[in-house]
Amino acid sequence: MKNIILVAGATGNLGKQICKQLINCGAGVRAVVRAQSDPAKTKALQDIGVDVKVIDFNKPTDLLSACEDVSCIVSALAGLRDVIVTTQSQLLSAALQVGVPRFIPSDFCTDYTQLPEGVNRNFDLRKEFETLINDSKIKATSIFNGAFAYVLQYGIPLFDTRNKTIAYYEGKKDWKIDFTTVNDTAAYTAAAALDDSTPRHLHIASFQISAQDLADLSKSLYGEAFKLTDDGSLEQFLAVINKQRQANPEGEAELYPRWQQMQYLYSMFAVHHPHLDNARYLSLSWTSASDALQQKQA
Numbered sequence: 292m293k294n295i296i297l298v299a300g301a302t303g304n305l306g307k308q309i310c311k312q313l314i315n316c317g318a319g320v321r322a323v324v325r326a327q328s329d330p331a332k333t334k335a336l337q338d339i340g341v342d343v344k345v346i347d348f349n350k351p352t353d354l355l356s357a358c359e360d361v362s363c364i365v366s367a368l369a370g371l372r373d374v375i376v377t378t379q380s381q382l383l384s385a386a387l388q389v390g391v392p393r394f395i396p397s398d399f400c401t402d403y404t405q406l407p408e409g410v411n412r413n414f415d416l417r418k419e420f421e422t423l424i425n426d427s428k429i430k431a432t433s434i435f436n437g438a439f440a441y442v443l444q445y446g447i448p449l450f451d452t453r454n455k456t457i458a459y460y461e462g463k464k465d466w467k468i469d470f471t472t473v474n475d476t477a478a479y480t481a482a483a484a485l486d487d488s489t490p491r492h493l494h495i496a497s498f499q500i501s502a503q504d505l506a507d508l509s510k511s512l513y514g515e516a517f518k519l520t521d522d523g524s525l526e527q528f529l530a531v532i533n534k535q536r537q538a539n540p541e542g543e544a545e546l547y548p549r550w551q552q553m554q555y556l557y558s559m560f561a562v563h564h565p566h567l568d569n570a571r572y573l574s575l576s577w578t579s580a581s582d583a584l585q586q587k588q589a
């Protein structure tokens with residue numbers, strides 16, 4: 292019998308790649324999308340063989356029928372509390388009623404279990420859902436991929452291609468930071484969705500790279516080594532972030548306000564993955580830092 296994997300957030304950047312990878316693995320893939328989802332994205336999913344169900348996520352009967360015969364739910368939803376806590380809880384509730392055995396929540400970030408509450412708003416929402424799923428009977432697996440590698444192309448202080456600088460904090464010039472491409476994350480997630488024996492947490496990274504490594508790489512990629520800058524302690528950085536947050540309350544309603552991006556950068560220097568589970572699926576290959584930095588974004 293085919294495995295049916297239910298994907299929520301399938302019209303998104305990561306979700307569509309997870310669907311592609313699952314189809315490549317020969318799995319049956321069902322996607323739940325909203326009535327207002329972009330029809331072109333829905334059609335693209337159908338064209339590759341995904342069974343798309345247009346549902347109302349607030350209607351329990353829609354969710355219950357979507358969960359029938361599903362062996363694992365993969366959530367690649369993106370949003371704030373209404374999505375990460377509320378919508379995922381509605382999905383979890385339906386999964387429990389129908390008896391879906393496994394659930395991969397939309398974590399896809401740095402290992403927030405190693406961070407205290409209050410330093411990363413978007414991680415705190417994941418922690419909130421984590422409590423709910425841990426209290427349930429479903430077998431949950433979180434995939435921690437660090438940051439998506441494309442953020443290195445956004446001109447963040449850690450790799451500022453305009454000013455040709457590389458910032459680090461707390462003197463951590465050689466601290467390795469986890470980055471994973473969207474495609475590598477999707478391929479791993481598909482393999483994990485089809486693997487009944489996954490543990491609660493899986494840590495992956497296409498590459499782990501320090502500020503010093505990035506400076507060395509900038510020389511080979513751009514012909515000149517970017518300047519390393521010591522931007523102070525993490526405590527000072529946190530104070531700057533909190534000030535920014537207080538001064539910009541409108542960001543509370545945005546998914547990635549500037550202060551949240553800074554919180555993410557803070558998290559990169561506060562937590563890394565000392566052990567990786569990359570080798571769990573030997574057929575997968577991993578993108579190098581050099582290749583990731585040269586990849587064109589869709």
Ligand SMILES: NC(=O)c1ccc[n+]([C@@H]2O[C@H](COP(=O)([O-])OP(=O)(O)OC[C@H]3O[C@@H](n4cnc5c(N)ncnc54)[C@H](OP(=O)(O)O)[C@@H]3O)[C@@H](O)[C@H]2O)c1
Nearest residue numbers: 300301302303304305328367368369397399400437438439
């Ligand atoms: N580690 C990192 O650096 C990093 C970076 C970016 C994202 N992420 C994480 O990766 C995961 C996927 O993100 P992404 O960038 O692929 O997201 P995305 O492209 O913005 O896609 C979001 C998906 O969620 C769906 N969605 C949003 N609100 C919804 C709602 N209220 N009800 C139902 N569906 C809803 C969207 O559906 P519609 O098409 O209908 O809008 C879409 O399918 C998230 O956990 C995100 O936080 C991690």
